[in-house]
Amino acid sequence: MLNPQWLRTFATLVEQGNFTRTAEQLDLTQAAVSQHVQRLEERLGPLLIRRPRQLELTPAGHALLAYCEEVGAADQRLQQRLSESDAEQGEVGLISPGSIGLALYPLLLEVQQAHPGLSIRHRFAPDHEVLNGVLENRFELGLVTLKPDDPRLAVSRFAEEPLELVVPAGEQVKGWSDLERLGFIDHPDGQAMAGRLLSRQFPGSPGVRNLPSRGFINQIGLILEPVSRGLGFSVLPRYARLAFARPESIQVVAGATPLIDTLWLLHRAEWPLSARAELTLNRIRPYFLPAQDLSQ
Template identity: 70%
Template sequence: MLNPQWLRSFIALVDTGSFTRAAERLALTQAAVSQHIAHLEEALGQLLIRRPRQIELTPAGRALLDYCGQLEGAERQLHARLSDAEADAGEVSLITPGSIGLALYPILLDLQQAHPGLVIRHRFAPDPEARDAVLQSSYELGLVTLKPDDPRLAFEPFIEEPLELIVPAGAQVAGWDDLSRLGFIGHPDGQAMATRLLSRWFPGNPGVRALPVHGFINQIGLILEPVARGLGFTVLPRHARLAFARQEAIRVVAGEASVVDQLWLIHRAEWPLSARAQRVVAQIRQVCTGNRA
C-alpha cells in the first residue's frame, strides 16, 4: 500500500504546481516533498515531467491522480456510512439529468436552509456519467432515464417526465410547415427528443434535420431564452420548461400522442440509503409529484 503522506505530497504538488508551495501547504520542507515524490516514482515509474515553472503529469502521474480521487471518494463514503443515522447533518450527493436537476436544485437549497447541517452536492450529468458516479460511490443518489440492469445498483421509479413542444407565446402550430417557418432551437439532446415527439405528431414528416436551425445552446437553463424571444421552437422535458422564469413568453403545444420518460432513482445496492438521503428523496418526490402542471 502506498504511504498516505507520499500521496498527500503528490496531490499538493499537482494542486500548487510547485515543490515550494506544496511544502508550504503541508508544513514540510521542500526536500521532504521531493523525497516523497521520489519514493512514489521508485514504486510506480516517472510521474512528472519537470519544466521551468511548470510540472506536467505523465500517463502514470495521471493514473495516480485518478487513484487519489478514488481514495477520496471512498473516504467520503466511509464518513457517510458511519453517520447514516443523522438526518439533519452531513453530505447528501445527487447526480441527475439537467432538466429534472433544474427543478430539484431550488428544493435542495430550501432543504439545506431549513437544516444548515446538511451539505448538498448536486451535479448535472447524462445517464452514463450518473450511473458510473453512483457505482464508484462518488455520489450516493442518482437519477437516470434508462432502467439500470447492473446488479450493483438498486433502483425504483421516481417520476415521469413528458417531452414538450415549446414555441413562442404568440406562435400557432397547426402543421409541419409552421414548425419549418419557426425554425428549430437546438441543444445537445434536441434532435433526438424532437424526433421522438414529432414523429408521433406529424407522421411522414421529412425529419427534424430538414428543419431550419435558428440557434443552438448547450446550457439547459438557457435553451428557452431564444424561444421566448420568438427565434424558434424546441422540444424539452417538462421540468426544464417549468424551471424557466418567463412562462408568459412561451407556450406548450398540445398533441394527441405523448412521449414520456420514466426517471429512475438509483443508489448502490450493497447498503441502505442514509437517513439524510432518505429525507432528501422524500422531499424532492413530494414536491415534484405535486408540480406537474
C-alpha cells in the first residue's frame, strides 16, 4: 500500500504546480516534497515531467492522481458513514443546476447558521455532472432537470420551475419583430431554453438562431445584467430571475401556456440518507412550492 502522506504530497503538488508552494501548503521542506515524489516514482515509474515553471503529468502520473482522488473519496465516505447518525455534525454535499442553486444557497447558509456543526458544500453544475457527482459518492444529494432511470438512484420530485422570457422593464413585446429588435442575450443553456419556450409563445416563428445576438454570459447570476440595461432579452428559469438584485429593471413576458420543468432530487438508493442530509432537506423543502404558487 502506498504511503498516504506521499499521496497527499503528490496530489497537492499537482494542484499547486510548484514544489515551493506545495511545501508551504503542507508545512514541509522542499526536500521532503521531492523525497515523497521520488519514493512514489521508485514504485510506479516517472510521474512528472519537470519543465521551467510547469509540471506535466505522465500517463502514470495521471493514473496516480485518479487513485488519489479515489482514496480521498473513500476516506470522505468513511467519515460520513461513521458520523451519519449525528444530524448536527459533519458535511452535507449538494450539487445542483445554477438557477435553483441561487435560491438554495441562502437557505443552506441559514441551516448552517442554525447548526454550526454542519459544513455544507454546494456546487453548481449541469445535469450530467450532478448525476456523476451523486453516483460517484462525491455529493450525497443532487438536483437535476431530467429524471434519470438509473436503479442506483432514489429519485423524488423536489420543485417545479417555469422557463421565462425576460425583457427590459417597460418594453412592449407583442410579436416576433419585437424580439428581433431587442436581440438575444445568450448563455450556456440559452439556445435550448429559448428554443423550447419561444416556439410555444410564438408558434411559426423563424427560431431563436435567427435572432440577432446581443451578448453571451456563462455566469447564471449575471445573465440578467445586460437585460436590465436594455441590451436585449433572455430566457432562463424562474429562480434565476427571482434571485436578480434589481427586479424593477426587468419584466417577464408571460405566454398563454407556461413551460414548467420539474426538478428531481437524487441520492444513492443502496443506503439511507445521513441524518444531517435529512435535517437539511426538511429545512429547505417547504420553500419550494409548486410553480403556480411561486411569487410572481
